[in-house]
Amino acid sequence: MKVLGLETQNISALLKVVILGLIAAVALASRLFSIIRFESVIHEFDPWFNYRTTRFLVANGFYEFWNWFDERSWYPLGRVVGGTVYPGLMVTSATIYNILHALNFTVDIRNICVLLAPLFSGFTSVAAYLLTSEIKDSSAGLLAAAFIGVAPGYISRSVAGSYDNEGIAIFLLMFTFYLWIKALKEGSAYWGALTALFYFYMVAAWGGYVFIINLIPLHAFTLILMGRFSTRLYVAYSSFYILGTLMSMQIPFVGFQPTRTSEHMAALGIFGLIQIIAFVEFARSYISSNQAQILFKSFVVISFVGMLSGLVLLTLGGYIAPWTGRFYSLWDTGYAKKFIPIIASVSEHQPTAWPSFFFDLEMLIFLFPAGIYLCFKELHDGHVFLILYGITASYFAGVMVRLMLALTPVVCVTSAIAISRLFDIYLKLDPEDSDNNSVKSNKSVIDKPSRKGDSSRSTSSPSTNKSSEKKKKSEHFRILGFDTRILVISNFFIFLTIFIWHCTWVTSNAYSSPSIVLASRQADGSQYIIDDFREAYYWLRKNTDYSSKVMSWWDYGYQIAGMADRTVLVDNNTWNNTHIATVGKAMSSPEDVAYKIMRRHDVDYVLVIFGGLLGYSGDDINKFLWMIRIAEGVYPNEVKEVNFFTPRGEYRVDDEATPTMRNSLMYKMSYHNYNELFGGQGQDRVRGARLPIGKIKLDTVEEAYTTENWIVRIYKVKKLDNIGRSLEQAGEFESGKKRRKRVKRTN
């Protein structure tokens, strides 16, 4: 058949390319809201660190970056940056930068960083297309690509400016899975090695690589249990595991972890098991007596149990590190709250309530189970993989909001399978054509089991297939009615349109705020930009000494280092809990105690975030309880959470606030001079409270700068008094009070 002088096959290939290109373009474009609304800036917290390191990498070269010791964070400890980052992201953007500059496109590194995540989301939709068409067909692939291009669950991590590891990691995740399915299908070491290569890229890019190194072994193990061991599996897994592990160990941050920690032991164990099974299969092909079969089977089982207990013993003996806290908290969900408050304190580590599933995935979340069910209908190796991925990812997404990101791809793929199957049935115009198709697909199903040589199953499966074939036929005949088709198709067309609408709405409203620049609507409807953060950081940059040290809660560490270029005590890389607890202690202690801590750490400026004037709820007083909790974990005798609660167990800032609360440095710095602004009694708009009347006296620090909307307040730590008085006495003297007379001691 020819259309416009082209073979239909060529036309469909051309269409596919064009559609895929358009999808990638849409994926990129829908992430640009933040640039249009605000400007091309780096967002949030972690991206600022990534941006800073990328600039360092571009300026100083790879080897300098590799050996970079950053003395301007975690003062006075410093941080070995080269050995504690996943460098994939920075290296990627530096590579793009160098290529563009070699071609004489003098693009600023910031723009590359801002646009990297949208670019890679375009790639992600291509990877989703490849994966889905490998499992079903290309029409499902195109649907999957379209879904993942606009699904808010993924957009939330990859809008322009959100320059974070996840931005490129989801592409790598999908592509690695595609390559793995391909390798398994072909049984070739070439594809296995490619899988390993992209696995290596993933290890370099994101800590979530642990998901891959556990999911692929789980898939292999399930296939073995299902009696589907084959040389294809053997070749694919062995080549992937060996190369992938060796390469992943080249990343300094990972190092010897693949051989020494529990997270990686599943992969190693399956690797051992697969060798044993391969050997047994080999031996079996020469000896065929019944007793020998039993012997082999028991050999496999015994060696598996032996390996398992060996691993357990090694773990108990301390040769293999047990699960780290972060991973362990995924299993024992109460663990983090009890033992690692710093993990529990992060809002994206909270469990997920169902509205956010719907918010992030809309109708896909309803199609997801249907897609999984369809996978069970066919159940080739690829479908088994999708099912396992679906189950594990939905568990993780349920435990942690943040891991919704890992669930989104599989939801997109399975819903695409469900929808395209529906379209397959309802859009086929020629009934005979569809019949031929179903027979064809059945043939391939029948082919499958006979290849693996298990006689008992292969005899049983044709009969079930025949029955399903009959059912299919009757289904086709039943839905021949044109009206039914129109109804169903138009319904789903509407669903899909609403889905796109929802996604665009969510993207533009919820996920496109850079969070360092806030926007609000004024009474007349015009937009009002609140730019306090950058104002404060710029003030620090221009008005303080280059070597001054800034103390703030760890959330703002990366931003201060990135935008203000000043030394910070703690930052978002929360590697040293004690140091963070020390800062928490300083914030929650009375001035004299806090002053000692600040002097010891050479602190020059203290920065607090205060939202009371504007009603900005993510401020330090609301985070204060976590500071206290973390400080109490390390200094249980000096900081006590109970003292910050009223006897009725309330957390208050008004007249009823406890003395400990009102004497804490954080409270004083937040509300210093606030009453005077109102000319009497200040009104806190976040907590809806009226402040206690009276001036808040600060002796050890003095106000240095407060931004336009009072969101950021910077205080300068006073030097010791010149004539040896305590700063409190000096303050009293300054304010005109007389020194209390003291009785001279005779001795």
Next chain:
Amino acid sequence: MATRQAIVSIFIFLVFNIFLLVVCHAAKPSLEAKVSALNQFSTNNKGVVELDSDLYDEFVAKPRNYSMIILLTAMEPQINCQPCKEFDPEFRLVAKSWQSSRNEHSRLYFGILDFKKGREVYAKLNLNNAPTMFYFPPTTGPYAKEISEPNRYEFNRRGFSAEGFASYLSGHVGIQVPVKRPINFFAIFVSIFVILGTLAAIKLLYPFIKKVFQNRNTWAAISLVIILMMISGHMWNHIRGPPYVLQNNGQISYIASGFSNQLGMESQIVAMMYRR
């Protein structure tokens, strides 16, 4: 010669001590009397001292050369304090374990003050919730602490289990407070029996089970149930433990307001909705 000197010095020391004791005794019930009373109470009652308001005042009064942990509880049925009932056996378990351990018993005493007998104490401490627990550190003697103020046990943070309680005590007293849960032989026996029974049943019904086990639909059902549970927010319920339904002005509301809030019922509603 040397021995005689020693005897003399011991004698002088004793006399001095008695003198001191007499002086103290004139003021208030002596430390020894308190300790012996405590010892007697606790040995008679499996390590727990049942207090009333007077005894509470007496034992808490300084000086103390012992640590004292006091649980203020309300076990009366009409008050219906569920956490009190939950914590009571755990508290007694720790007390009993302490009693039967090799540690010096006189360092730590476990007191229980029920609301029924100690309304005055509740009123004095301005307490209106139970259970509340205070740790009173020793003020004199070799283990005296700098801080003599009582320390409040935080049930929210440390939980209601004996282990959490014991680790809290260990931290404050300075020696390991053991928890020896009595071995429940009956439970062990039952579980062994059940396991053997299931194994036998599997052996007998193997052909049938094999069919179920190898059936695709079984696994499909299991995985779908897991997925539905997870995406309908079951995990959130599991972690946060919200109320099942909320009574609101006499009406039952099934759906919680707020974006990251939900009720137990909701998750089931949503899960049902999925099974269109």
